[in-house]
Every structure is written in C-alpha cells, then in structure tokens.
Amino acid sequence: LAGTPDIPDSDALRCLRRVFGYDAFRGEQREIIEHVVDGGDALVLMPTGGGKSLCYQIPALVRPGVGIVVSPLIALMQDQVDALRALGVRAGFLNSTQDPDERRMVEAEFLAGELDLLYLAPERLRVEATLRLLDRGKISLFAIDEAHCVAQWGHDFRPDYLALSALHERWPDVPRIALTATATEATRREIAARLKLDDARHFVASFDRPNIQYRIVPKNEPKRQLLELLRTEHAGDAGVVYCLSRKGVEDTAAFLVQSGIDALPYHAGLDAATRAAHQSRFLREDGIVMVATIAFGMGIDKPDVRFVAHLDLPKSVEGYYQETGRAGRDGQPSTAWLAYGLQDVVQQRKLIDGSEGDEAHRRRLAAHLEAMLALCETVECRRVQLLAYFGQQSGPCGNCDTCIAPPVTWDGTIAAQKFLSTVLRLARERRQKFGAGQIIDILLGKKTAKVIQHDHDALTVFGIGTELSMAEWRGVVRQLLAQRLLAVEGEYGTLVLTDDSGDVLGSRRQVLLRREPEKPVRSAGAARS
Numbered sequence: 001l002a003g004t005p006d007i008p009d010s011d012a013l014r015c016l017r018r019v020f021g022y023d024a025f026r027g028e029q030r031e032i033i034e035h036v037v038d039g040g041d042a043l044v045l046m047p048t049g050g051g052k053s054l055c056y057q058i059p060a061l062v063r064p065g066v067g068i069v070v071s072p073l074i075a076l077m078q079d080q081v082d083a084l085r086a087l088g089v090r091a092g093f094l095n096s097t098q099d100p101d102e103r104r105m106v107e108a109e110f111l112a113g114e115l116d117l118l119y120l121a122p123e124r125l126r127v128e129a130t131l132r133l134l135d136r137g138k139i140s141l142f143a144i145d146e147a148h149c150v151a152q153w154g155h156d157f158r159p160d161y162l163a164l165s166a167l168h169e170r171w172p173d174v175p176r177i178a179l180t181a182t183a184t185e186a187t188r189r190e191i192a193a194r195l196k197l198d199d200a201r202h203f204v205a206s207f208d209r210p211n212i213q214y215r216i217v218p219k220n221e222p223k224r225q226l227l228e229l230l231r232t233e234h235a236g237d238a239g240v241v242y243c244l245s246r247k248g249v250e251d252t253a254a255f256l257v258q259s260g261i262d263a264l265p266y267h268a269g270l271d272a273a274t275r276a277a278h279q280s281r282f283l284r285e286d287g288i289v290m291v292a293t294i295a296f297g298m299g300i301d302k303p304d305v306r307f308v309a310h311l312d313l314p315k316s317v318e319g320y321y322q323e324t325g326r327a328g329r330d331g332q333p334s335t336a337w338l339a340y341g342l343q344d345v346v347q348q349r350k351l352i353d354g355s356e357g358d359e360a361h362r363r364r365l366a367a368h369l370e371a372m373l374a375l376c377e378t379v380e381c382r383r384v385q386l387l388a389y390f391g392q393q394s395g396p397c398g399n400c401d402t403c404i405a406p407p408v409t410w411d412g413t414i415a416a417q418k419f420l421s422t423v424l425r426l427a428r429e430r431r432q433k434f435g436a437g438q439i440i441d442i443l444l445g446k447k448t449a450k451v452i453q454h455d456h457d458a459l460t461v462f463g464i465g466t467e468l469s470m471a472e473w474r475g476v477v478r479q480l481l482a483q484r485l486l487a488v489e490g491e492y493g494t495l496v497l498t499d500d501s502g503d504v505l506g507s508r509r510q511v512l513l514r515r516e517p518e519k520p521v522r523s524a525g526a527a528r529s
C-alpha cells in the first residue's frame with residue numbers, strides 16, 4: 001500500500017509499516033498516536049486485543065528519547081522485550097527478577113540513549129535511585145499500562161501504582177499515556193484523578209466483541225456440563241477454563257484428561273518451570289485446554305482461543321469481561337460460557353466477609369458481586385447489560401443465550417413471599433438463621449434429620465412450597481439474591497432479609513423471575529464442527 005502521492009506519510013505511519021510490518025492503523029490508533037507524538041496526555045480505553053501497545057510504542061520511536069513503560073506484568077517483560085528486539089526495536093526492562101549486573105547494563109544503555117523503550121515494574125518507581133536514574137536520561141513519554149491497577153474501585157488494585165502520580169510532578173513536560181481494557185465510568189474517573197491526568201484526552205473504543213457468544217447457565221454438575229460443551233461444540237479447540245481455587249483447577253484438569261481432552265493445569269501453586277512449560281504448550285500447540293486460576297491470561301496474546309469457560313462465578317463484571325475477552329481475538333466465532341449456582345454466591349459472600357481491608361473495601365467487593373449477579377440473572381440481552389456496565393449503549397445482539405432463547409418470565413411474587421416469610425419466621429419465632437438448603441427442605445415438606453432435629457416440621461410454612469422443584473427453588477433464591485430481596489451472610493451462608501424484603505411480604509412489590517432453562521442453549525454456529 002502506497003501513501004497518497006501528494007500527502008507525505010507521517011512518521012507514525014512509516015514506523016507502523018517499516019518496524020511493525022502493518023499496512024494501516026486500526027480504530028483510533030492514528031489519532032491517539034498523533035496526539036501523544038505532539039506531546040499530549042491520553043487516557044486510552046480499549047478492549048483486550050484492541051491494539052493498545054502500538055499506541056505508546058510508535059510515539060516512543062518517533063519522539064526523541066526513551067519511552068518508559070510501567071507494567072505490572074513482570075513475568076511477561078522478557079517476552080515483550082524479546083519480541084520488540086526481534087523487530088529491531090531497542091528495548092530493555094528493569095524488574096526484581098534481574099541480578100545487579102543485568103540491571104546495571106540496562107541502566108547504562110538507558111543513559112547512553114541506546115534504548116527506545118524501557119519497561120519498568122511499578123515498584124521500581126518507588127525507589128529514589130530509579131527516579132534519579134530517569135533524571136539523568138532523556139524521556140520521550142511515560143506509558144502506564146494496565147492503568148486500572150491504580151483504581152481502588154476496580155478489580156485489580158495494586159498499591160505500587162499510587163506512586164505514579166509523582167511522575168507528573170517530577171517531569172511535567174513529558175507526555176503520559178495511560179491504557180486499560182477496563183472502563184467503567186467509576187474506574188475511569190478514578191484513573192484520571194489518581195494519575196492527575198487532568199488535561200488528558202480520553203479515547204474510548206467500543207467494548208463490543210461481537211464474535212463472542214455469551215452464555216450463562218445454572219450450575220448442576222459443572223464438570224459434566226463443561227465436558228458436554230467441549231465435546232459438542234469445541235472438539236479439538238483451544239480454550240481456557242477458569243476455576244476459583246487451585247484445587248478446582250487440579251480436579252478439573254485431571255477430569256478432562258481422563259475424558260480424553262488435552263488439558264493442562266495452571267495456577268500460582270505450580271513451580272515457575274511447570275507454569276512456563278504449560279503456557280508455552282498452550283501458545284504453540286493446537287487445541288490445548290488450559291485449566292487455570294485468574295493467575296493465567298493477562299498479556300497472553302493467542303488469537304485462536306475458541307472458548308473461555310468459567311466454572312465459578314467471577315468476582316466482578318470487569319474481571320469477567322477481561323477474562324472472556326481472551327476468546328476470539330482473531331474475530332472468529334467464539335464462546336464465553338459461565339456456569340454458576342447458589343453455592344457461588346454463598347462462597348463469594350464468605351470471602352468478602354472474611355476479607356482484609358476496611359468496611360469501604362468490603363462494600364466495593366459486595367457491589368462488584370451484585371453487578372455480576374445481576375448479569376447472571378438478567379432476562380435481557382447479556383451484551384446490552386455488559387456494555388451498559390461499561391457505559392456504552394447498544395441493542396439486543398442476537399448472539400447471546402438470552403437473545404437466542406429468550407427466558408420465559410413468571411410472576412414469582414407468591415413463591416418469593418413463601419420463601420421470605422419462612423426466613424422471617426425462623427428469625428422471629430426461633431431466633432434462627434439457616435442457609436438455602438434447610439429453608440427449601442421446609443418449603444418442600446421434607447422430614448430430613450435436620451428438619452426433625454430443629455422441630456421445623458411444626459412450622460406453619462412446612463410443606464407449603466411443593467409446587468416447585470428443588471432446582472426451581474434454588475433458582476428462586478439466586479434471583480432473590482440478585483434482586484437484593486434477600487442477602488447471604490457469614491461463614492455458613494445463612495440467609496437474611498434486606499430493607500426491600502418488606503415490600504414483597506407486604507404485597508407492595510411484584511417479583512418477576514426467569515424460568516430455569518430446560519435445555520442448554522447451543523451455539524447457532526454449532527454446525528461449524
């Protein structure tokens with residue numbers, strides 16, 4: 001592709017073609033790059049795979065001096081630098097994995113002006129010696145990657161990032177570009193405030209990933225449900241399965257291997273060599289299923305990940321979107337599949353109640369969980385909900401489970417009243433709190449040992465809920481939790497009423513519920529295989 005003859009190609013475009021070998025900029029890359037080349041500050045919000053790296057790499061090459069890149073991804077710095085060096089870009093990094101000699105060599109290169117890009121771990125910038133080093137060289141720009149790490153509201157806060165506000169004070173004339181794939185209004189405001197990006201231009205790309213089909217199903221037998229998904233729709237495909245715990249990862253990986261699937265485990269409890277070996281097999285071989293905790297994935301650039309499955313409820317919509325965003329970077333149809341159940345809510349609540357940090361921190365975690373639950377229980381298009389969460393409007397997508405098989409809603413007011421009044425009675429008449437299982441047993445009129453032991457068969461509500469099945473009652477409870485008509489607390493996941501429960505009990509509020517799906521939604525493109 002040649003540039004128009006009478007308009008000379010910009011330095012940026014020449015750099016894109018000569019160094020990176022690409023023909024044209026994507027989306028807003030050109031505007032962003034020109035803005036930073038001209039010395040402006042920028043806040044860039046782009047989904048995973050959108051092409052954020054070039055937005056600071058090209059300005060760093062075009063402007064005189066060294067571009068300083070702050071990144072929390074220490075484990076990936078070596079790879080990133082190797083990839084740049086392979087393109088002929090003079091890149092280096094400084095982090096805690098290096099010995100003093102290696103560090104001194106990079107420092108010497110920096111001072112001699114022999115680097116285009118220098119990657120730094122954020123904790124380096126808390127060290128006065130690093131700041132003095134930077135004073136002695138020429139800096140072209142600061143790029144702050146994964147900028148959401150500075151926001152306490154977000155899902156991935158790192159205290160080291162708070163020190164980055166000092167960059168502006170010490171080097172007021174050096175342009176700064178902050179980049180992230182996480183972009184709720186609250187997080188965005190916090191990033192701008194904490195990094196003192198008062199005059200920065202905001203570049204907000206569309207967060208939609210139309211080739212990803214979002215599906216959320218009730219969790220019954222998670223491993224079997226997962227295997228069914230892999231066998232019927234993703235045979236031989238590469239994918240990632242996320243589990244909350246290391247044990248969950250190990251069990252699931254072993255189960256898949258036994259079932260004849262090429263699965264590998266990945267979590268922080270494995271030694272570094274095993275983790276590196278598994279990661280490299282996932283990247284280089286076809287059709288590997290990586291079963292992992294969220295320790296896996298940040299910065300992994302594999303284009304043909306065909307599915308991302310969650311066997312446990314993610315802690316936030318932001319985390320969920322970032323994790324599912326690793327599917328389908330090549331633009332081909334891909335699946336984001338999540339199985340979630342009542343137990344997830346109980347477990348997350350327990351983690352929140354037991355978490356360190358102040359009350360405000362726990363409130364933030366609870367708000368994240370509530371938003372995640374609302375997404376799971378929505379009767380609307382999943383994509384509309386997701387994008388709305390990131391402040392973007394859209395219409396029903398036609399490519400998510402609720403669009404393909406719109407959930408049937410029913411008037412669950414009476415069911416909700418039965419459930420809530422049982423919780424109320426136990427609290428008022430017996431001074432007792434129980435988890436969902438016991439309350440459902442009471443409603444179904446089951447004379448279990450625990451029911452008899454507590455004399456619960458004597459309650460007037462005993463056996464008044466036989467019109468619904470156990471699974472349906474569990475669905476009712478999940479949805480009452482999602483609608484904040486019920487809350488779960490404490491180590492045992494006991495249920496309590498909320499400020500809004502009274503409106504339902506007093507028949508001042510109708511409760512609409514979605515019916516439990518009988519058959520799983522299959523991808524419209526399942527004929528592919």
Ligand code: ADP
Pocket residue numbers: 022023024025026029046047048049050051052053054301
């Ligand atoms: P992000 O950091 O936003 O997740 P990356 O910067 O890693 O995304 O880019 C994702 C992929 O897209 C990379 O493989 C990158 O080389 C490629 N890419 C980025 N910009 C362009 C472009 N203008 N033309 C072609 N490919 C691009």
Ligand code: ZN
Pocket residue numbers: 381382383384396397398399400401402403404
């Ligand atoms: Zn949809």
